[in-house]
Amino acid sequence: MSVSPSPKKELATIAIFTVAVLAMPIWLAPIGAAYPDLLQKFAIFGIFAIGFNILFGLTGYLSFGHAAFLGVGSYTAVWSFKLLTMNVLPAVIFGTVLAGLFAVLIGYVSLRRSGIYFSILTLAFAQMSYNLAYSVLTPITNGETGLQLTQQDPRIIDSMFVEAGAGLPSTTLFGLKMSGYPGFYFCAVVLIIGFWISLKIFNSPFGMKLKAIKSNQTRMGYTGFNTRPYLLVAFVISGMYAGLAGSLMAATDPLAGAERMQWTASGEVVLMTILGGVGTLIGPLLGAGVIKYFENIFSSYNENVLHQIFAALPDPLEDAVVAVTSLFVGEGWHLTLGTLFMVIVIFLPGGIVEGARRLKSLVLRPTVRKYGFKTDQPTTRS
Amino acid sequence: MTAKIILDVDDVQMRFGGLMALSDVNLQIEEGKTHAIIGPNGAGKSTLLNVCVGRLQPSRGTVMFEGEILTGKTPYEINQVGVARVFQTPEIFPELNLLENVMVPALAKRDGSFKFNAFRNVMREADIRDEAEHVLEDLGLQEQRTHIAGSLSRGDKRRLELAMCLVQHPRLLLLDEPTAGMSRADTNRTIEILKRIKERGMTKVIIEHDMHVVFSLADKISVLAQGKIIAEGAPDDVRGNPKVQEAYLGGAHL
Numbered sequence: 001m002s003v004s005p006s007p008k009k010e011l012a013t014i015a016i017f018t019v020a021v022l023a024m025p026i027w028l029a030p031i032g033a034a035y036p037d038l039l040q041k042f043a044i045f046g047i048f049a050i051g052f053n054i055l056f057g058l059t060g061y062l063s064f065g066h067a068a069f070l071g072v073g074s075y076t077a078v079w080s081f082k083l084l085t086m087n088v089l090p091a092v093i094f095g096t097v098l099a100g101l102f103a104v105l106i107g108y109v110s111l112r113r114s115g116i117y118f119s120i121l122t123l124a125f126a127q128m129s130y131n132l133a134y135s136v137l138t139p140i141t142n143g144e145t146g147l148q149l150t151q152q153d154p155r156i157i158d159s160m161f162v163e164a165g166a167g168l169p170s171t172t173l174f175g176l177k178m179s180g181y182p183g184f185y186f187c188a189v190v191l192i193i194g195f196w197i198s199l200k201i202f203n204s205p206f207g208m209k210l211k212a213i214k215s216n217q218t219r220m221g222y223t224g225f226n227t228r229p230y231l232l233v234a235f236v237i238s239g240m241y242a243g244l245a246g247s248l249m250a251a252t253d254p255l256a257g258a259e260r261m262q263w264t265a266s267g268e269v270v271l272m273t274i275l276g277g278v279g280t281l282i283g284p285l286l287g288a289g290v291i292k293y294f295e296n297i298f299s300s301y302n303e304n305v306l307h308q309i310f311a312a313l314p315d316p317l318e319d320a321v322v323a324v325t326s327l328f329v330g331e332g333w334h335l336t337l338g339t340l341f342m343v344i345v346i347f348l349p350g351g352i353v354e355g356a357r358r359l360k361s362l363v364l365r366p367t368v369r370k371y372g373f374k375t376d377q378p379t380t381r382s
Numbered sequence: 383m384t385a386k387i388i389l390d391v392d393d394v395q396m397r398f399g400g401l402m403a404l405s406d407v408n409l410q411i412e413e414g415k416t417h418a419i420i421g422p423n424g425a426g427k428s429t430l431l432n433v434c435v436g437r438l439q440p441s442r443g444t445v446m447f448e449g450e451i452l453t454g455k456t457p458y459e460i461n462q463v464g465v466a467r468v469f470q471t472p473e474i475f476p477e478l479n480l481l482e483n484v485m486v487p488a489l490a491k492r493d494g495s496f497k498f499n500a501f502r503n504v505m506r507e508a509d510i511r512d513e514a515e516h517v518l519e520d521l522g523l524q525e526q527r528t529h530i531a532g533s534l535s536r537g538d539k540r541r542l543e544l545a546m547c548l549v550q551h552p553r554l555l556l557l558d559e560p561t562a563g564m565s566r567a568d569t570n571r572t573i574e575i576l577k578r579i580k581e582r583g584m585t586k587v588i589i590e591h592d593m594h595v596v597f598s599l600a601d602k603i604s605v606l607a608q609g610k611i612i613a614e615g616a617p618d619d620v621r622g623n624p625k626v627q628e629a630y631l632g633g634a635h636l
Binding site: 006007010200201203204205206207208209211212214215216218219220221222223224225226227229230233 | 435456457458461462466467469473474475476477478482485486487489490491493494495496497498499500501502503504505506507510546550
């Protein structure tokens with residue numbers, strides 16, 4: 001982070017990233033993660049985490065309420081499907097914009113405080129939104145059932161061009177159905193654009209000023225910067241990323257429920273960011289990938305699967321091993337996640353990215369590098 | 383030959399509950415001069431600077447800078463009109479490298495208090511970068527420019543903070559004990575730097591305990607004791623003033 005990459009290096013980064021994301025169905029196949037549903041989740045939560053990192057990673061302001069923006073994005077997208085068209089493009093745009101407006105409101109109030117008080121304020125706002133979505137706002141959110149498409153939806157724009165079919169329509173991108181691989185590739189393209197914007201921000205004077213705010217906000221004031229608008233802009237951008245992710249969720253599966261706004265969802269993106277590496281470009285994305293992978297793979301294991309895996313062991317031993325490991329899979333996969341998270345926070349405070357960097361310096365150059373701050377050094381130390 | 387007054391502290395009073403930290407302080411700083419404020423611990427020197435930069439709002443009185451009232455303004459607004467400050471404990475950006483530490487204030491000078499320049503690569507800001515490198519070189523920090531500021535020695539951190547102020551070319555520079563805790567060699571080096579700045583006509587207010595520093599730099603000295611200015615004048619006059627000797631040493635001779 002100390003030496004900003006040149007524009008040329010930036011292009012190379014984005015090129016490699018594009019290839020890596022688009023080729024995910026190939027290189028993720030050996031670990032059994034190359035199916036569209038999971039790949040979509042990687043991309044969507046990757047966007048969510050990248051955006052969250054623009055706030056948390058650059059300014060150090062830890063929001064515990066980003067799920068609210070995710071929910072707003074989802075609801076808006078579904079309403080766009082219900083009222084206007086099944087095309088995902090307007091849905092995604094409306095979802096992002098509305099989440100941004102919502103973020104202006106919440107950010108304006110929450111940013112009057114910093115540190116733990118800021119976190120609590122954002123948490124309170126998100127829980128308020130969640131409860132409103134469940135109760136008072138039922139006409140908009142359809143309460144507990146969640147907002148779904150129905151046969152009776154007007155879909156003004158679509159009805160001008162085609163007769164409504166017999167079944168529920170599916171989401172499309174100008175006729176291309178947004179389920180399965182097309183859905184993934186749509187999310188992947190959005191992810192690449194999102195990553196590119198984040199890269200631009202990281203390497204810009206604006207990004208440098210955000211890092212300076214994180215480093216010493218008092219000095220920023222005496223240096224002639226009004227820090228409040230900087231923080232608000234960072235907050236709104238990251239809220240828009242969350243809204244974008246939420247609307248993509250609805251685009252690949254057109255329904256929205258209040259649970260998307262719950263604090264556990266806000267907590268999840270914090271875990272993703274820390275797991276991957278706070279303040280690094282690629283870290284939050286890796287964190288999102290690891291968590292979603294574990295969720296899908298480990299939660300699908302059950303005792304039968306474990307018995308098959310450990311079938312080679314003698315029976316009593318097999319039973320014992322299965323009894324222990326079964327705690328960590330299926331419903332209990334959160335236990336695995338929790339353990340992993342603890343290990344990372346204690347031994348690798350810079351997350352996966354720091355782990356990779358340490359490995360690299362171990363392999364390439366066993367000598368201790370002077371200061372060790374060369375590239376994307378996370379700044380989690382306080 | 384009255385010089386132009388750049389900073390005018392008018393009847394400033396600062397009360398913290400029952401404690402009167404500053405009582406009716408009047409102070410005029412002339413343009414281009416180095417004005418030292420000395421006084422025993424707890425005299426209110428740092429409080430006075432805090433009032434000037436907007437960290438504290440005075441209970442009464444005003445501070446004017448070039449005819450503009452600073453009282454009531456926020457620290458960033460005061461910086462934007464051309465007042466920079468070096469703190470008693472260095473306020474730098476410990477996680478950024480030296481070059482970035484100096485580029486950030488240079489951006490504040492160019493862009494004002496807010497600018498959303500998120501789509502321009504920092505490497506393309508050649509002017510800002512050159513300016514920052516120039517100041518770092520001036521202060522002898524050029525070789526460490528890619529080091530993380532938090533890893534610097536205390537003396538280097540102070541010099542870095544000075545660089546962060548100088549890159550903004552402030553009209554008025556406020557220094558709060560710029561050499562406290564420095565080795566003799568570092569102190570002399572800082573004196574040299576401050577002398578050089580003076581040649582460029584920058585006005586300075588300096589709080590200092592080290593009389594060697596004060597008498598090498600100051601054109602004028604104000605002595606603050608228990609929230610009041612008890613003496614003011616040219617260095618030699620102040621040195622011989624019995625009131626000053628009493629405030630400092632309880633009557634013993636300097």
